[in-house]
Amino acid sequence: MARTPLLRGGVAVAIAAALVLAAPLALDQYAISILIRSFLFGAIAVTVDILWGYCGVLSFGQATYFGIGAYAFGLAVTQIGLSPGVALGALAAGCAVSALVAWLIAWLGFGPRVTPLYISVITLVEAVIFVQLIYSGGDFTGSSSGLSGFDTFDVSMEGWFRIAGLFLLAAVVLGAILVRSDAGRLLVAIRENEQRCRYCGIATARVKGVLLAGAAVIAALAGYAYAGYTDVIAPDLGNFQFGTELVIWVALGGRGTLYGPAAAAVLIDYASAYLGGTLPFIWQLIVGLVFIVVIVLMPQGIGPAVASLARRRPRAVAPPALATVADAEVGGDAAKPAIAVAGLSRHYGSLRVLDGIDFTARAGELVSLVGPNGAGKTTLIRCLSDGAERSGGSVAIEGTPIGRAAPEACVRLGLGRKFQAPNVFETLTVADALRIARARQERLSPWRRAQSIALPAAARLVLQATGLEDALATEVRHLSHGAKQALELAMVLAMQPRVLLLDEPTAGLTKGERTLIGGILTDLVRRHGLCILLVEHDLEFVREISSRIIVLHQGRILLDGSVAEVTGSELVRSIYTGTPEPAAA
Amino acid sequence: MSAALDIDGVTAGYGESMVLRDVRLSVAPGEVVAVLGKNGMGKTTLLKTVMGFLPARAGRVRIAGADVTGTPPHRRAARAVAYGPQDRAIFQELTVGENLRLALPRGVRDMQAGIERLAAFFPFLASRQRQRAGTLSGGEQKMLIMARALLTRPRLLLIDEITEGLQPSVITRLGEVVRAERAASGIAVLLVEQNVGFALSVADRYAVLARGEIADEGPADADAAARVAAHLSV
Amino acid sequence: MIGLLLDVATTAAILFVVAAGLLITFGVLKIINFAHGGFLTVGGYAALVVTQAGGSPWLAAPAAFVAGVVLGAAVERVIVRPLYSRPLDAILATWGLGIVIVQLITLAFGRGTNFVPSPVSGAVAAFGTDYSAWRLIMLVVAVLLAAALAALLQGTRLGLEARAVIMNEELAQGLGIDSTRVRFVTFALGAGLAAFAGALITPLLSVDPLMGVPWLLNAFMLVLVSGTSLASLGLASLLLGGAQVVISTYGNPVLGALSIVVLAAVLLRIRPAGFARG
The missing domain is CATH 3.40.50.300 (P-loop containing nucleotide triphosphate hydrolases)
Incomplete structure (x- = not known):
């Protein structure tokens, strides 16, 4: 038994990484090929959870950044050809465009007097615009059928598995570090009471904008990897149905837990690939029904419900010590009222x-x-x-x-x-x-x-x-x-x-x-x-x-x-x- | 005969803070009871708890002998209880007539007799039924609240700071209508007020709420004003 | 020119009919019913079933309305009522319901595209031009629907109670109005109207399990900019629908398809109350 939470966390991460690296030896090719996608989806689900579960920003737009990342790779390779420079340039471009779009969305969605629902609306609109732009791109974007068969990285399936697995692990670990930090507490504080945060002098719109842009970059990275691996890009990578699916996974897995959404995304996507082939409509039906039941009866999601069965008493975190600061100099100009x-x-x-x-x-x-x-x-x-x-x-x-x-x-x-x-x-x-x-x-x-x-x-x-x-x-x-x-x-x-x-x-x-x-x-x-x-x-x-x-x-x-x-x-x-x-x- | 209203050891509040603690108060049929007290002492919360907008954390509420604790507000209103809240008490966008009609029980359509009766006190009711209620003056809005509450001859009237911001003549008229309705139909009234003079002039008894508890109660006699003033003193 | 004006008017009429059910649900329940697209699809298939069973195409829309009301009543009791205090969860749950409806329909009818016969066919001469007869009928239906809803809201006890609940639910409860019942009836009516609209658009479009999706987004945006007012919805349908027609005709059909959502989003950013007063 590890002594400190930090050590215990480190051991858990090392074990998870070792599993990811070793798993391709034990899994069959089909499972590996599916799990690569599931891992990437899991990583975006983690970003949706940080935005929604922690900071209260319900975004349907994370799929769009995934799509932007994927198209950045696909278009660059189709138009220019594959070289290390192009690959890196496309990566940079995909991340930059995603961050810029997210910043614009934040500027629109977190403006003064705008209702909290507006960010959800505008991210929905964002996804619709993305799809329409791809549709209208003609041969350049491949329109509704997308592009496929372009050159891509010479990486084996096992290699992609390890990349995607480590990417998901990194998303979860970095996410966990963030949400447990002081800044992570601020995200929860903004969700709980944005007004109070603003009256503490915090420009919450900026904080949320930075968070949205960061999440967009992670989603774009996942999309880039997805395009590199599958060799296919299509408009439905970035449509609002996929954006909504991400939200469903997060709600099912348990918002505000990180591990729940990641697990739900991987499990549901993986199961979809198996059952979706044999019983396509029934599988979707089951997911939909389970989703409704969870929302109505277990709003916290399945993850926390399962965890509470196994949970020992919550770990007590030692409170920080208090210190006294010197009193500030008495205010500015005494002559002015x-x-x-x-x-x-x-x-x-x-x-x-x-x-x-x-x-x-x-x-x-x-x-x-x-x-x-x-x-x-x-x-x-x-x-x-x-x-x-x-x-x-x-x-x-x-x-x-x-x-x-x-x-x-x-x-x-x-x-x-x-x-x-x-x-x-x-x-x-x-x-x-x-x-x-x-x-x-x-x-x-x-x-x-x-x-x-x-x-x-x-x-x-x-x-x-x-x-x-x-x-x-x-x-x-x-x-x-x-x-x-x-x-x-x-x-x-x-x-x-x-x-x-x-x-x-x-x-x-x-x-x-x-x-x-x-x-x-x-x-x-x-x-x-x-x-x-x-x-x-x-x-x-x-x-x-x-x-x-x-x-x-x-x-x-x-x-x-x-x-x-x-x-x-x-x-x-x-x-x-x-x-x-x-x-x- | 059971009390028109029996508040029996009620505790209630918002979140973790209890605004009312073990309040006991009853109103007999035909009796007018005034609840007085400074701001923030729980007067409005008491009416909201009686109406069921706020759950009683402890204690019971009985209306005409029937235990209504835990029932939703519309069920309580259906027991011939009329409630005039302090804030946002009329539908601004609806007409005067529509505001009145909403007080009628489902299935009852005719309110002409009630309007004629109340127009004796508030003449504008008869002539301005089609006017949007939000365009009435502050005093007329208060009269509309009172008229709507009395339209169906309730057995129990709960009314919250009806005199707030009113000129003396309107206050006098509101007092008259309460006395007349009581004489005509034996209505019981629980009156929450800051205006001590008005409250004691229409009430039979008074109770003072302080920090969520009944600090004093007694008959609204000649000495009452002095006793109440002691509790409200600046 | 006449043709363009008719296009604008009939497009606005169709949008109004499609969004009306969503608007009244949102107005009274303060919940955006994302199963609206699903209910619309149910209406389309109700029309298909009626006509395939040999019923008159004129019966399709009334039958769809009844099916929608029954479905909506059941959904309100089981899914929506527990979520009144959690409006965001209600949006998610109704979205899940939309998925379930689509999958059930796919299981029952397959993924294929179907066509429902129109009660009237072809074009008629109107205002000096030949124009689609059904689109003109939709114009009449929209006007009649607006009048019927206005009469319901303004002229009946239920409408008065619904308006009271919209304005101030607590005050309404204090006057003895059972707001739970008002919500139940409203949701069922909203679902009925969605299905009714779904049946009405079938002569213009094919019937398939996903037919509700594009309509849902446009209706959602129209309701957001209209608040709770039928008149605002009429205005929003006319202006945004008109913009869609004009942009599609003179500009680019892709931009045309986007015009309602984009214009509505811009409008909401500038003026959060949209076309509604406030």
Whole structure:
């Protein structure tokens, strides 16, 4: 029994590689010829799983990149002839075209305001376009019948078997390293809660674009090998039916497991080759029926269902150690207001939720926003942290106008936002969530786990006080509501913002915890010169910690003054207790 | 005679957080009970749990003696329960008439008598049935919610912050219609309110929710306002 | 010119008829039914069975509608209902169902291509030109179908309930509307309409197990840009279908075949709500 997971993994990979290298000695020619294809398909299934199972991007387009890779080889050899230079050039061209197309698809599919379903739609369209382009290529592409019989590499069947087998193994191993790394946790974080990632300052669209392009290159490599081996290229290598088949294999094998999709692709494709010949329609029928049953009854797929029968208790991963970073220098230019809002409005159609909002807040101020339900408090916070939200007016952070900037860009200006309901990553551990929050300060490695997380003192205080420090290895979904609130606050503080927007940070916390967090907030303001904007319903809490209070009512600022002025106001009291307001309000 | 509504030790919440804890409250036939409390104390969640939009994690909900815990909302509504939620409470794209018609039980087509009865309080109902509900003013929308809830003479009315954002005259009229319907048909009402004055003026009893538990309850008498204010104080 | 206008109008009519079932399912259930192509194929084969058994070609479409409704009702109960809370899985499961339908049909009827006799044949003189009689009938059918669906949605209790569920399901439930039942009826109706459309296009195209696939993609894209509105679907069918006809006629048939999906994809990128308001 191996001692460490790393060693155990290494032994498993060595055994798998040895099996791949030795298998051709034991298998008959037909089995070898089929398995080469199955292995290549398995490798693309792994990329579909990383995209969909881990990062939540359901792409039907992986088949298209497979097709592009295959046509790159086939066309180059048909048009120019086979030479090492042409072969390498075709390889480079296939990968480059795939990456470029994937980048274009990412630009289209991960744009602002685009629905999450759109990436699936656009990858479907991509596959349709690919096929139509091949059809319209005439003799050049061989149209609907494709091309065959071109010169190809002088590699034996056994050689191709070993290449394809090692390629699949490499895809699984590299995939496993990626998904277990810090960057891999980010992929899951994006799937779980893209919004939170963006408010951690991460340009998620870029991350997904890079992932899509990387997956496209792997699929193109597989397609290139496929064309080299089979000596046949045809439009159906890249059509959406094949793209969908890949998704089916991933769902059957178990999304988010890597080994499940790889195994499902190899087994189903291999079985198809045998049974597809004798019982073609029944075999397809069985796959379809099994697929429906799995989706309805075992959404996690067959792999995890089988594994859970054999599984010992899950391996505990030791949580990283926490360290404290020196507090950042207090924010930029003290002469400029930390946040300046002028003439801000927000309307939905004819409904004005915010109108004529003007205020500034400076470093070292803790400004509370209060007002009854529907006054527009949360909408205001949203307009301050996302340039696309407001209908009119301007917002500047430390003198820099946010314009129409996306949340991640606002965060880079020094903004931190805590949401009203706890907005965290349910399936990540507490440590991983904190790690993601620090991603802007410390790059996430794509191949390993950091051994320690450095956090500013304020974030560590929150963790200590709420007991989260002892729960670093706990998955966030097992935390209580209050602990999630505290975690999100710690995550926001970990980003070392200079302007902090907090929407009900203490809802769901106990009295003691609230007092403590109040202390941390006032300390951040007084000692570190942060500017905090706080939305709170608990006026007692507001009174204790605020330096100023802004009262919002029906989308306008009703009052902006000191704690004493606001709490003594008859008007505010009447709004809160609901006695009819004066008609002129 | 069994209570029109009996909330018996109900615990409910979202995800892992419990918004309501062991809430016990009952409303007798013909009784008006006001549920008061600050924002975020679980008032709306209480109504949603009574209607079945949120499962009760513990405890039972009984409507006119029948245990409805675990049944879907439309089954509860079919037990002559009318519900006026706080947010998105009308179909903006439908006409006033269509909004009203949706409250009729399946198979019942005639609502003329109900509209005539309620038009005494809300005259615009009779004349503007073909108007799109989204184009009504805020106050008219609230009146439409109330009218739709009362159209079929329910035995139990659950209504969530009907006075929010309304001018005093409209609030007065809403109070009148509740009193008149109660006198005419003995309807039981569970009223969730932030407007303490309105709530105590129509209610027989009040209950204050604080952090998901009933912190205080009592008759809506002369002293009630002072006792409630203590719980809601700034 | 008249010929081109008729081509545009009749193409739009056919697209509208084909996509209408998908639209109402999507509108009420918020689920894209990828078995729509399969249901379409079922309709085509229903027409084949009816006519081969000696039935009148006029009976083909009504028979297909009934077959579609029955099939849709069964599918809703067994496959779709458990997946309401998982819309993405519902798309995948209905895709799997599409595969199953195609394979079952292949097992029963073989892979070959079949032809269904048209209730009317040849061309008729219309607007000063000779034009395919069946395509003109499709135009009439589309208008009648749009009117019937509008009447169903606007004029009946079921339609009112369906619109209420589309707009705000929770509020509808609170008023005593059984949204599960509304969904069931809607899905069955959507499947019925798909099969109905499948039978109606048989006089124009051959019947084979994969006949639904190209239609599915076009219908899917049309529904995405139309949201939940029949009027938007009519507009989208006219504009995108018109673009297809014009590009195929004056440009390149390959581009023509792509025009609906590509234009719809571009439109959705610029304006995620498509032709729908919002």
